[in-house]
Amino acid sequence: MRPFLALVARDLRLAARIGGSGVLGLVFFLMIVTLVPFALGPDLNLLARIGPAILWLAAVLSTLIGLDRLFQGDEEDGSLDLLRAAPAPLEVIVLAKVVAHWITTGLPLALAAPLFGLLVALTPQAMGAMVATLIVGTPALTFIGAIGAALTAALRRGGLILAILVLPLMIPTLIFGVSAANAAMGGTVPFATPFLILAAISLMTAVVGTVASAAALRWSE
Amino acid sequence: MGVRLEVKDLACRRSGRLIFSGLSFALTQGEALVVTGRNGAGKSTLLALLAGRLQPETGTVRAEGIGEATLAERLHWVGHRDALKSALTAEENLAFAQHLLGEPALGPRDALEAVGLAHAAPLPVAYLSAGQRRRVALARLLVARRPLWLLDEPTSALDKASQATLLRLMNEHLAGGGLLIAATHQALGIDGAREVRIERTPSPRERGEGWGEGEPQDGARSESPPHPVAPDGALDLSPRAGRGDGRA
Numbered sequence: 001m002r003p004f005l006a007l008v009a010r011d012l013r014l015a016a017r018i019g020g021s022g023v024l025g026l027v028f029f030l031m032i033v034t035l036v037p038f039a040l041g042p043d044l045n046l047l048a049r050i051g052p053a054i055l056w057l058a059a060v061l062s063t064l065i066g067l068d069r070l071f072q073g074d075e076e077d078g079s080l081d082l083l084r085a086a087p088a089p090l091e092v093i094v095l096a097k098v099v100a101h102w103i104t105t106g107l108p109l110a111l112a113a114p115l116f117g118l119l120v121a122l123t124p125q126a127m128g129a130m131v132a133t134l135i136v137g138t139p140a141l142t143f144i145g146a147i148g149a150a151l152t153a154a155l156r157r158g159g160l161i162l163a164i165l166v167l168p169l170m171i172p173t174l175i176f177g178v179s180a181a182n183a184a185m186g187g188t189v190p191f192a193t194p195f196l197i198l199a200a201i202s203l204m205t206a207v208v209g210t211v212a213s214a215a216a217l218r219w220s221e
Numbered sequence: 222m223g224v225r226l227e228v229k230d231l232a233c234r235r236s237g238r239l240i241f242s243g244l245s246f247a248l249t250q251g252e253a254l255v256v257t258g259r260n261g262a263g264k265s266t267l268l269a270l271l272a273g274r275l276q277p278e279t280g281t282v283r284a285e286g287i288g289e290a291t292l293a294e295r296l297h298w299v300g301h302r303d304a305l306k307s308a309l310t311a312e313e314n315l316a317f318a319q320h321l322l323g324e325p326a327l328g329p330r331d332a333l334e335a336v337g338l339a340h341a342a343p344l345p346v347a348y349l350s351a352g353q354r355r356r357v358a359l360a361r362l363l364v365a366r367r368p369l370w371l372l373d374e375p376t377s378a379l380d381k382a383s384q385a386t387l388l389r390l391m392n393e394h395l396a397g398g399g400l401l402i403a404a405t406h407q408a409l410g411i412d413g414a415r416e417v418r419i420e421r422t423p424s425p426r427e428r429g430e431g432w433g434e435g436e437p438q439d440g441a442r443s444e445s446p447p448h449p450v451a452p453d454g455a456l457d458l459s460p461r462a463g464r465g466d467g468r469a
Contacts, residue, residue, distance in 0.1 A: 006320030010306070010313075017308045078302025081274060082361075086321045087294045 003086040004096045011100030021066020022104040028065050029109055032058035033116045044121045051120035052181035055130055056137075058116075059109050059177075060170050063141040067166075068159040070101055070149035071217065080153075080217070090214040098146045098210070106138035129184030129191070133198060137177040140202040143209030144169045150216035173201050224286040224295070224368040225249045226271075226400060231280035233266050240266050241419050244280070250368070250398040253391070253411045257404075258419035264404035265301065267419065268371045271402065272298045287368070296369035303358040307347035311338065311357045314346060315364050322365035332363040336386060351378040359387060362394070370394060372403040 015022055036054045037047060047054075074080040074097075083093045113134050114127040122130065148166035152158025180194040225247070232242035240263040248254055256264045269275045271282060273293035284292045305314050315329035327335065333342050336356040341349060346357060355378045362370060370391075376384050388410050391401055395411070403409055 002323065003321045006317055009320075010309070010317045013313070014306060014308055076302070077306070078300055078304035079306065081272065081298055081300060081302070082304040082318065083321070084274065085272070085293055085296065085298060087290065087323050 003088040004092050007083070007086075007093060007096035008100045008103075011097060012103065015100070015104040021069060022108055025062040025065040025105045026108050026112060029058045029062040029112065030116060032061060033119050037119060048121040048123065048126070051117060051122045052126060052130060052133075052185070053178045054120055055113055055117060055122075056133075056174055056177045056181065059113075059134055059138060060141060060167070060174055062109055063105060063138065063145055064159075064163050064166075066105060067101075067142075067145040067149050068152060068162050070097060070146060071153035071213075072149070072158065075153045090217060091210050094146065094150070094213045094217070095206075095210050098142055098213075101146075102139055102142045106142050107135070110134035110138055123185065126181065126185045129181045132184075133177045133180045133195065136195065136202055137173055137180075137198050140173045140198075140205040141170055143202075143205040144173070146209050146213045147216065150213035153217065173198070173205075176201060223250045223398070224284065224400060226292075226369065227281075227283045227285070228271075229281050229283070231267075231270065231282065232278040233263065233270055233275065234278040235266065235275070239278070242279070244417070244419070246415075246417055248400050248402070250400060251395050253395055253401040253403070253414040255403050255405060255409060255411070255414045255416045256419060257406070257416060262419045264419060265373050268298065268300070268373050268402065268404055271369075272296060272371055284369075292369070295367055296371055297362050297365070297367045298371040298373075299358050299362065299375060300371075300373045303354050304361075305346045305354060305357055308345060310343050310345050311349070311360075312342040314357060315360055318361045319364040322367070324366045325364065326366045327363045329360075329364060332360040333357070335363055335390065336360045337383065352380060352383065355379055356383055359390070362390065368398070369400045370402070372401070372405075374405055375403055376405065376407050376409065 033054060040046060040050075071080065074083065084090065086093060110131055113130040114122075117127045117130055145162070145166050147169075148162040149158075151165065152162045155161065176194045176198040179189070180191060180198050183189045183191045183194055226249075227247045229245050230242075231244040233240045244267070246254060256267060258264050266275065270277055271292065273291065282292065284295070287295045305311075306317075309317070311333060312329045315332055319325050319329065326332075330339065330342055333339050336359055338353060338356050338360065341353060341357070346354060349357065359375065372391075375387055375391075379387060391403075391409070391411055395401060401411070401414075403411075
């Protein structure tokens, strides 16, 4: 447990000191959400209807920012070798890195969603649903992304390959995230149904993503 | 409980190329092993194998007296890359290593003082010179207690005074019952250190035989410096002064 906490604390401190991907992801998120109304025109009803889909799409794309650096930084400066010497399985090390990454990238996205929801004319109720679905759903995005990050850790320009690898895997999360947010705005499906499936996806990817990333890091040499 | 490391008939292949083969040695507490060889002979590869980062092609690495832990969890590895985060201060880097590795020994400040860098504790590592970074990485050896030290070119970028400090730290570690394996080109000056020399196995293509499976290796290539070659040619384990009695 102590190696886990030590690593989370270090990564949070590094993120705070360098800034970097957390802030950048947030700005990217804002960019996409801002561009959509320009493309669609000022039809508020239309925007409000497709708002959750836009926000989710923006969230999926923003998680890709900085994901390529998840293991690359540690691989380059040799820290990964130090982490391997910790009295903990590599899975625990991966989990710590992903948790710290989510706190600095995924969580800010979820918390900023109501603010950006204003741009696509979301109702207060829909904003609440957006925050809830993003908080539950973004861990899945980060865990899936971690697999790609581990696979491309040793590649110099792995960012693009990473996106191609992981985006298809993020589709289920996107589907249930958007349908949960839409369900909260009314409709025949109760909110809990897609929301619980979204939570299940997050829990599953937490296991699969951690084990697969650790396996990819072991295999990389 | 004594820690004992036994390596038997180790061979390593990377990207299809046989790096070395037939490597055997044993090390018990208080003993040091110096790994020498030309550039690219596979010295760092051997350390990576011992650290569990690479898998051997054949052969075994056995460690006794470390209980349930894996060998990787009982060693320090100071490699070419210093594993320091530039944005963190020297002290923060060491404090992190201490929390991560467990079994705290010296505090981060004391460890920095031991390598003569007490004044650099509050500085981000990015501001330090190559030699200073090296010393911070070496200070990591002191913050957590681990029986086996793997040092890859430990003296690189170090000035004379720091080399003397390093020698003192290594001798203290050995006197305390530790094990030490160093890959180096320079004489480290450790009393009683044994030496193992890795000769790079020429690939079939280099020998002009075309590609094939690992043939019997004939050891040193013509231009390599003259030295005794073991019958299988892969290495030469020669005891140096003092304790080394070639028991490997």
